[in-house]
Amino acid sequence: MIIEYHRPETMAAALSLLARPQPLTLPLGGGTTLTQMHDLTCAVVDLQRLGLDGLNGEGDVITAGAVLTLQGLMDQAGSDTALGRALDLEASPHQRNRSTLAGRMMTADGRSPLATVMMAMDARLVWLPEGQEVGLAEWFAMREGGRKPGLLVASLTWSAGMELAFEAVARTPKDRPIVCAAAARWPSGSIRAVLGGFGNAPMVVYDGLDGHDIVKAARKKYAQAGDAWASAEYRQEMAGVLMKRCLAALEKKEGQA
Ligand SMILES: Cc1cc2nc3c(=O)[nH]c(=O)nc-3n(C[C@H](O)[C@H](O)[C@H](O)COP(=O)(O)OP(=O)(O)OC[C@H]3O[C@@H](n4cnc5c(N)ncnc54)[C@H](O)[C@@H]3O)c2cc1C
Structure with a gap:
């Protein structure tokens, strides 16, 4: 109450x-x-009177205000981008118009396509009053232990220069994914790959320079990922397939650059 x-x-x-x-x-x-x-x-x-609903770029850092709605972010990202497609699967238009970016990251579970993509983007939560920046993977681990790094999230930040890919499989086209994969590649050649669709939070599969067998790592990550929605065998197989597609999409984008 x-x-x-x-x-x-x-x-x-x-x-x-x-x-x-x-x-x-x-x-x-x-x-x-x-x-x-x-x-x-x-x-x-x-928090609605605090001016925390903007989306701004400064240098190579993008900052989204904590109360930017999911729809507001989708409008600016474009519905046909990897981020836009994840937002489309995240919630219905009605919910997207109300739910805020920070509120969603506070409550998201492993089936959240948005949290999966934002974790691949290495998005960071800026907590006040200290201004402490906490990566999403770190936040979800803290949350498990019932800890918070501050009183409120003022914004989320991520870097502007990355290419992003997202793939998902679900029971129906608008259902939340049973498995989803996101991968981001920075101009340095660094890749960050994340799996979602299972458990309490998305899982980082790989974070480092290209060259590692990321598809194999994705399959391994979901080897035990069975629940009422799908068997571990199915998730493991799809994790490999979807991650492979993400990496191919990133390679294609690099070829076009
Ligand atoms: C009909 C319906 C269906 C839903 N289906 C799903 C689903 O399938 N999967 C799913 O994962 N979720 C689902 N949800 C949950 C819901 O969509 C998310 O929890 C929601 O996006 C939270 O965003 P909000 O802005 O409304 O947060 P609020 O409800 O305002 O807050 C949620 C929590 O986050 C905290 N919080 C909010 N803003 C901040 C901030 N700036 N800093 C620190 N803490 C903050 C609040 O104190 C609170 O604890 C559903 C909700 C509804 C109503």
Whole structure:
């Protein structure tokens, strides 16, 4: 139950509310999950007046505000890009118009196509008040231990120069993936490959210079990935197939450059 609602005009006021020991006070993004947590008694701090909904590029760093909606990001990324296709699978248009980028990353599980792609992009959460930057893989590990690196996420950042590929397989075209793969390649030749579709968080398969057998590593990563949605054998096979397609797409883009 939400016992207090605050909509501060400044970040200082928001942080001061969130730092209170009592009552438990949480940031409110789109509220799609928070307003449904009926067993939780808390106060909420609505972030919508803090100007955290932009998407800006400076040098080779892109910064997305924490309350940028999924639809807002999709509009700017383009629906036919790897990021746009992941956003399309992430949620229905109605949910995309409400859910915020940070809210989604707080609650995403391993089946989230958006978290899978953002992890491949090596997106980082910027937590206030310290301004600590935490990679998504690190955040999901912290979350397992019930820890948070700050009071709220102000933004997500990632580098601008990478090429990105995304592939997914699901029961129906708009269903959440049973397996999805994302791979990013930087101009330095460095590749970051991630698998999603299973478990509590997406998994990094490889992060380093090209040359490693990433397809084999992907298959190995999902060797035990069985649940009610798919057997481990199926996921292992598809992990290899989808990762191979991602790497081929990156190679094609490099050839066109
Ligand atoms: C009908 C429906 C279907 C759904 N289906 C799925 C599904 O299939 N798979 C799935 O993974 N999810 C699903 N969800 C969950 C939901 O889509 C996500 O949890 C949602 O995207 C969260 O974003 P939000 O902005 O609404 O966050 P909120 O609900 O506002 O907040 C969610 C959590 O994140 C915290 N938070 C929000 N913003 C910040 C911030 N800036 N800094 C720090 N913490 C913050 C809040 O305190 C809260 O704990 C579904 C939800 C609905 C309503």
